[in-house]
Amino acid sequence: MNVGVAYADRFKQVWLKLEVPDGSTLRQAIEHSGLLRQFPEIDLEKQKVGIFGKVMKLDAPAEEGARIEIYRAITADPELVERRDT
Numbered sequence: 001m002n003v004g005v006a007y008a009d010r011f012k013q014v015w016l017k018l019e020v021p022d023g024s025t026l027r028q029a030i031e032h033s034g035l036l037r038q039f040p041e042i043d044l045e046k047q048k049v050g051i052f053g054k055v056m057k058l059d060a061p062a063e064e065g066a067r068i069e070i071y072r073a074i075t076a077d078p079e080l081v082e083r084r085d086t
Contacts, residue, residue, distance in 0.1 A: 001019065001020060001021075001024070001062070001063070002018070002019050002064060002065060003017075003018065003019075003020055003024075003062050003063075003064070003066045003068055004016065004017050004018075004066070004067040004068065005018065005030055005033040005035060005067075005068045005069075006067060006069045006070070007035050007039060007069070007070040007072075008072070009039060009041070009072065014035065014038070016033050016034075016035070018032060018033055020032050020062060023061065024062050025061060025062065026051070026056060026057070026058050026060050026062055026068055027044065027058040027059065029062045029068055030044065030058075030070065035070065042070060044058060047070060047071055047072060047073070048071045049068065049069065049070050050068075050069050051066045051067065051069070052067055052069075053069070055071075
C-alpha cells in the first residue's frame with residue numbers, strides 16, 4: 001500500500017511517499033521510510049505520531065494513502081516570547 005511519512009526539524013521538511021506491506025503499523029512504515037537514520041534525533045518512545053494531524057499510537061495500522069506525521073516538541077525561547085497576562 002502507498003503511504004507518506006512526514007517530519008520537519010527546525011531547518012528541513014521531509015515528506016516521503018513510499019510503498020509498505022499491507023497491514024503495516026505506523027512504526028513499521030516510519031522505520032521503512034529511513035527517516036530514523038536521516039534524523040537520529042527522532043525518538044519514537046517520546047515523540048508523538050499521527051495521521052493527518054490526529055495523534056495515533058505507533059501500533060495503529062497504516063491505511064492506503066495515509067500521511068503519517070512525526071511530531072516534535074515545540075520549544076520557544078522565553079526571552080523572545082512576549083509575556084502574557086493571565
